[in-house]
Amino acid sequence: MRHPTTRAIHADPGREARLQALLAAGGGLRWRAAVAGAGVAGTLLYAATEFGLLGMQFVDGLGNLGSALVMMLPPSGYDQLPTFGWALLETVAMALLGTALAAALAAPLALLAARTTCPLGILQFGFRRFADSLRALDYLIWALVFVRAVGLGPLAGILAIAVVDLGTLIKLFSEAIDNTPRGPVEGVRATGGRRLDQVLYGMAPQVLPTMVSAALYMWESNTRSATILGIVGAGGIGYYLADRLRVYEWGEASLLILLILVAVYLIDIVASRLRARLIRGA
Amino acid sequence: MRPAGLGALLAHERARRRRGAVGLLVAAACLGGAAWVTDLDVTRVVDGLPKMGDFLGRLVPPVRLAHLRSDLAEWYWGLGTWLGLLGTTLLMALLATGLGTLGGGPLSFLAARNLSRGWVCWLTRRVLEIARAVPDLVWALVFVFAFGLGPLAGVLAIAVHSLGAQGKLFAEANENVDLQPVEGVRAAGGRWVDEIVYGVLPQVLPNFVSYTFWRLEINVRLATIIGFVGAGGIGVELYDAIALNYIADAGAILLLVVLTVFVIDAVSERLRLALAGLTDGGADGRPAPGRA
Numbered sequence: 001m002r003h004p005t006t007r008a009i010h011a012d013p014g015r016e017a018r019l020q021a022l023l024a025a026g027g028g029l030r031w032r033a034a035v036a037g038a039g040v041a042g043t044l045l046y047a048a049t050e051f052g053l054l055g056m057q058f059v060d061g062l063g064n065l066g067s068a069l070v071m072m073l074p075p076s077g078y079d080q081l082p083t084f085g086w087a088l089l090e091t092v093a094m095a096l097l098g099t100a101l102a103a104a105l106a107a108p109l110a111l112l113a114a115r116t117t118c119p120l121g122i123l124q125f126g127f128r129r130f131a132d133s134l135r136a137l138d139y140l141i142w143a144l145v146f147v148r149a150v151g152l153g154p155l156a157g158i159l160a161i162a163v164v165d166l167g168t169l170i171k172l173f174s175e176a177i178d179n180t181p182r183g184p185v186e187g188v189r190a191t192g193g194r195r196l197d198q199v200l201y202g203m204a205p206q207v208l209p210t211m212v213s214a215a216l217y218m219w220e221s222n223t224r225s226a227t228i229l230g231i232v233g234a235g236g237i238g239y240y241l242a243d244r245l246r247v248y249e250w251g252e253a254s255l256l257i258l259l260i261l262v263a264v265y266l267i268d269i270v271a272s273r274l275r276a277r278l279i280r281g282a
Numbered sequence: 283m284r285p286a287g288l289g290a291l292l293a294h295e296r297a298r299r300r301r302g303a304v305g306l307l308v309a310a311a312c313l314g315g316a317a318w319v320t321d322l323d324v325t326r327v328v329d330g331l332p333k334m335g336d337f338l339g340r341l342v343p344p345v346r347l348a349h350l351r352s353d354l355a356e357w358y359w360g361l362g363t364w365l366g367l368l369g370t371t372l373l374m375a376l377l378a379t380g381l382g383t384l385g386g387g388p389l390s391f392l393a394a395r396n397l398s399r400g401w402v403c404w405l406t407r408r409v410l411e412i413a414r415a416v417p418d419l420v421w422a423l424v425f426v427f428a429f430g431l432g433p434l435a436g437v438l439a440i441a442v443h444s445l446g447a448q449g450k451l452f453a454e455a456n457e458n459v460d461l462q463p464v465e466g467v468r469a470a471g472g473r474w475v476d477e478i479v480y481g482v483l484p485q486v487l488p489n490f491v492s493y494t495f496w497r498l499e500i501n502v503r504l505a506t507i508i509g510f511v512g513a514g515g516i517g518v519e520l521y522d523a524i525a526l527n528y529i530a531d532a533g534a535i536l537l538l539v540v541l542t543v544f545v546i547d548a549v550s551e552r553l554r555l556a557l558a559g560l561t562d563g564g565a566d567g568r569p570a571p572g573r574a
Contacts, residue, residue, distance in 0.1 A: 040380075047377040051433045051514075061429030068428055086319075093316035100313055136543040137536065140419070140507040144524050149337045150330035154320035228419040232510060232521075235320065238419075242511075245423040261415050 068250060075258055076251030084240060084256060088263050091236035094154050094229070095222035098161025102169050103215040109166075110173030111199065117177055127170070134167030139225045143234040154235030161222050161229075168218060169211075176210040177203065213275055220271035227260045341533030358534050364519065368542055370433060371515035374508070375501040378437045382444025382501075383494050386410070389445070390452030391478050397456060397464075410453070414446025418504055422513040433514030440504050444497055455489040456482060488557065495554040502546045506539050 048054050077084075111117045113131060118124035142160035150156055185202035193201065230238025237260060244253040316322075345353040358364075392398045392406040422439035429435045464481035472480065509517020516535060523532040 040376075043373070044377055044380045047373040047437075050373070051377065051437055052429075053377070053434060053437065057429060057434055061425070061434070065425070065428035068424060089319050093319040096312060096316045097320060097322065132544070133540055136503075136540045138503050138507045140510055141520070141536070141539075144510070144521065145337070146334070148524060149334035150326065155322065155326060155330075158320065158322070224417065228417045231419055231423075238417075241420060242423060245420075245427070248427070257416060257420060260417070260420075261412075264415055 071248075071250035072254035074251065075255035077249070077255050080252065084237065084259055087230075087237040087240055088259055090154055091226045091230075091238070092223055092263065092267070094157045094236055095161060095219055095226040098158045098226075099165055099215055099219040099222055101158065101162040102165035102218070103211070105162075106166055106169035106173050107211065110170050110177060113170050114174035114177035116180075116182070117199070117203075128174070131167045131170040131174075134163055135171070136167075137164070139164050139229060140232060143229045144232045147233045152233040152235075157226060157229040157234035157236060160234060161226060165218050165222065169214065172214045173207070173211055176207045176214070180206045209278060213278055216271050216275055216278070220267055223267045224264055227264070337529065340529040341536065343530045343533075357530060360531065360534075364516065364535055364538055367516040367519055368538060371505045371509075371517075372502065372542070372546070374433050374437050374440065374515050375498060375505040378440035378444055378505070379494060379498045379501050381437070381441035382497065383448050383490075385441070385445040386448030387452060387490065389449045390456055391482065393449055393453040394456035396459075396461065397478065397482065406449075407453075410446045410449040412446070413442050414450060416443075418443040418508070419511060422508050422511050426512050431512040431514075436505065436508040436513030436515055439508060439513060440501050443504075444501060448493065448497060451493050452486070452490055455486045455493075459485045491557055492554045495550045495557075499547050499550050503543060506543075 052058060109127065109131075113124060113127035115124060118127070139160050142163050143156055146156035146159045150159065180203055184206065185198045188198045188202040226236050226238075227241075228238045230236040230240070231242040233239065237256060241253060241256045241260070244250075244256060343353070343357050345357065389406055389410060392402055393410055395403060398406070418439050421442050422435055425435035425438045429438065459482050461481075463485070464477045467477045467481040505515050505517075506520075507517045509515040509519070510521045512518065516539060520532060520535045520539070523529075523535060
């Protein structure tokens with residue numbers, strides 16, 4: 001018996017011609033790939049020399065790095081565990097509040113950024129770009145800005161997370177809205193529902209699980225981001241970590257790093273459980 | 283459906299609603315607890331709003347249409363320096379992506395459960411996990427101590443994080459390959475390295491390439507902030523501008539950063555799509571939204 005692939009080849013007469021064209025294109029392609037590869041390799045080599053990767057700075061640094069790692073073991077400062085634990089809790093709480101704030105604002109705004117629900121094309125385009133520009137700047141930049149505006153502490157961190165996530169969630173939510181089947185919405189319209197009814201009864205039941213799942217995912221990833229926001233003074237465990245690293249308290253720093261790793265690991269588990277539950281429940 | 287089925291359906295619906303209500307209550311309790319832990323004070327938010335508006339307003343100095351050129355020139359007085367620093371930032375991202383991919387690529391074969399086993403697999407997976415789980419800025423703080431202030435520490439910090447992330451994503455791609463070519467190479471007497479190079483690599487290369495572009499986009503964003511801890515790039519200048527209250531400078535730099543990120547994202551997406559089209563790879567060449 002013929003192999004199914006062989007049969008498929010014989011069933012497709014245009015394939016031979018396409019294959020020839022592909023092979024001809026392949027030669028030029030290989031040439032272009034070689035040039036591009038050489039360009040990238042050259043740039044990398046230039047950067048490596050420029051930044052001191054290929055020199056004594058790197059070699060000397062490795063020695064320092066080794067001694068830092070040795071000094072990190074064993075972790076110390078267990079008497080400060082209550083303080084560190086509280087800071088960790090603050091980190092998780094910052095991520096939660098920031099994500100919740102962003103989700104609450106993003107849900108209505110996503111309606112304006114979605115192709116199917118936005119009344120004006122130009123408005124939709126504008127909202128998408130607005131969301132993109134919120135996302136273009138990292139959490140830490142926003143945190144720095146908000147520390148200037150509202151002072152040191154977790155509030156700056158919450159606002160930073162909320163702003164970046166607003167960008168991400170508007171994008172994710174509006175894509176979810178665009179991807180819903182139109183049937184239920186049209187059904188509500190056919191029975192005389194207004195626009196709001198169409199959104200509430202035709203669309204919301206379909207997109208809500210996706211939205212909650214996206215928000216949960218953001219919370220999880222935000223907890224990782226929130227661990228470092230303290231480095232610029234925006235609350236959470238990062239403040240202690242940056243502080244201990246700056247004064248070379250290596251033992252305490254390694255304890256803090258361990259705490260962060262454990263917390264991130266636990267959040268991973270909790271969030272994936274919740275997501276699995278949500279998908280089953282929906 | 284039979285009436286008995288209808289009853290079951292109603293009971294199921296009631297249970298679902300109850301679960302939903304409980305879920306909402308738990309979520310509300312969590313938010314309340316979080317507000318308590320972070321000492322959230324709504325009055326402070328409200329008080330901060332005008333200050334924030336003032337700050338955001340000062341990011342962009344008055345630019346009058348009549349004096350457009352001179353106003354812009356005054357705002358962007360440091361354009362040459364800033365463009366130079368942006369160039370450094372891009373180079374840092376590029377080198378870090380290169381190093382991370384060159385390191386993470388080979389390790390991904392050792393970390394793939396179908397290609398490697400025993401303690402090698404276990405150890406590689408743990409190494410990748412640690413490289414990825416320690417936040418990049420923490421690596422940067424440690425590397426600034428070891429390698430001194432400047433871009434080298436930043437490059438290495440981003441590279442280590444990229445190594446962990448690339449290793450994991452690549453390993454997932456490796457775990458999804460068709461093992462028949464691998465067995466073919468083995469049957470022809472190939473060693474393990476031959477199996478990887480001739481059996482696995484051709485299958486996963488398109489994925490590797492598109493993940494690398496994706497990582498480059500992430501790393502450009504990272505390289506703009508890694509300077510906050512002194513690890514080189516435009517972040518150093520941005521941090522100083524904000525810390526020393528040169529708000530208009532900060533605004534000018536922020537705008538440059540946003541534009542750079544947009545351009546890099548667009549170029550990278552183009553290239554990724556072009557390559558995905560050529561190689562018939564994934565739909566848009568973007569990895570599934572896993573934990574990167």
